[in-house]
Amino acid sequence: MLDLKFIRQFPDLVKQGARKKRIACDVDLILKLDEEARARGTELDRLRAEQNTLGGQVAKAPAAEKKALLERLAAIKTSHNALDAAQREQEAELHKLLLRVPNVPADAVPEGKDDSENVVIEHWGEPRKFEFAAKDHVALAEAQGWLDIERAARLSGSRNYLLKGDLSLLESAVMRFAMDLMVGRGFVPLSVPTLVRTEIMVGTGYFPGGEEQAYRCDERDDLCLVGTAEVPVTALHMDEILRLEELPIRYVAQSSCYRREAGAAGKDTRGLYRVHQFQKVEQVVIDVADAARSIEHHQAILKNSKDLLEALELPYRVVNVCGGDLGAPQIQKFDIETWMPSRNGYGETHSASRFHDYQARRLNLRYRDEQGKVRLCHTLNNTVAASARILIALLENHQNADGTLRLPKALSVYMGGRTQLGRAL
């Protein structure tokens, strides 16, 4: 959410930002409603002030005057109530609109309509040339008895899967490696709820807009399954005023993630690329409202993930996500795409977002600065490792000609010192 004062002050910036993101947003309507609401609010305050003054006199007023006083108060109340009802309605409408105003993208965000116009800014590693017929992750994993998509579908429908044997262990190994890497860098490990209230989905910016993407409990419980640990972790300190000494807060959390993938029918149907449930280690940074520092954090959390991929010996590239592919909440986003031989291309495995105070305003997440002034925090997050997709990359990039899987040294430790998984096929 943007500050109404900011929108008032720089309406054109907001409009341009929305245009760059290809998100419809009626700034003028918002400004009109805001102006009306403020005018009415002033009048309401005035009425209330009068009511307060007169009300205080009622008890001590002589009986003769009391009646007149009460009549006057009744009149005030009537006009106040009418005005108040209108005000509430309009404020609700304004708030609804406000929740959908997209954050203004950074200048460094490239112009572009969709992901095809994201700008590659960095490469690491060389995609491997196979001197044998390389298998895709499904063929390889099934041949090794590591994957059962058919039975999983019986349990849970399409886009579900079941890991077995060493691949199941490998998933845990990657997650644990990711956690250890981050803890080694000072991030505080967290185990968090993956079921959150709707309010939390709104606070982190997923709702309104992302409802179709989230699993929601029925009306008995106002709870949603999160699509990422970013949600509970970023919201952890909502409604708090943090002390300057506690900042920056750096958290890392592993969680199950759930996505409905509505609207993705027919897209990435084979294998583990687009699935309803996966494990993910996520990093979140909460700090002071300082644009330069936010940029530093953004680079730092990006670096963490690049380091992880390098330790896993997986070629990747970094893209600067263009306006049209950016979500409403983000100021800027860098995606890391990891080489996946079966796609003969790079597939998104990480997403590093910078929000400024967009989430913090919705969450009422604040801190007290040096001057003692209360201000909204800045928040950022990035994937450290997302299980299903990182497994695709590991399986496909590190397969041997005989169908076994080479383990990078970083993971070997987590797999009992083994350097290779599977049997020769």
Next chain:
RNA sequence: GGAGUGGUGGCAGAGUGGCCGAAUGCGCUAGAUUGCUAAUCUGGUGUCUCCUGAAUUUGGGGACCGCGGGUUCGAAUCCCGCCCACUCCGCCA
């Protein structure tokens, strides 16, 4: 799931219809005192918002005592719903 108790400022804790944005204590902070520390004394010490002003530090209003409604001229205080915590019983990985 059933029964009960309770949710007040950074914390502890008063307040059961107007004198309460809220006593008191602790903490924090500025100053005084002190050779230093401690102790003591004095002042200050919530958030949001509107109007006004050159000004986030002018002046004046409004709102907030878990959240949302209601009763009343007037609600922290009474009523209803919800959320949360705790205790007992039941069930359970």
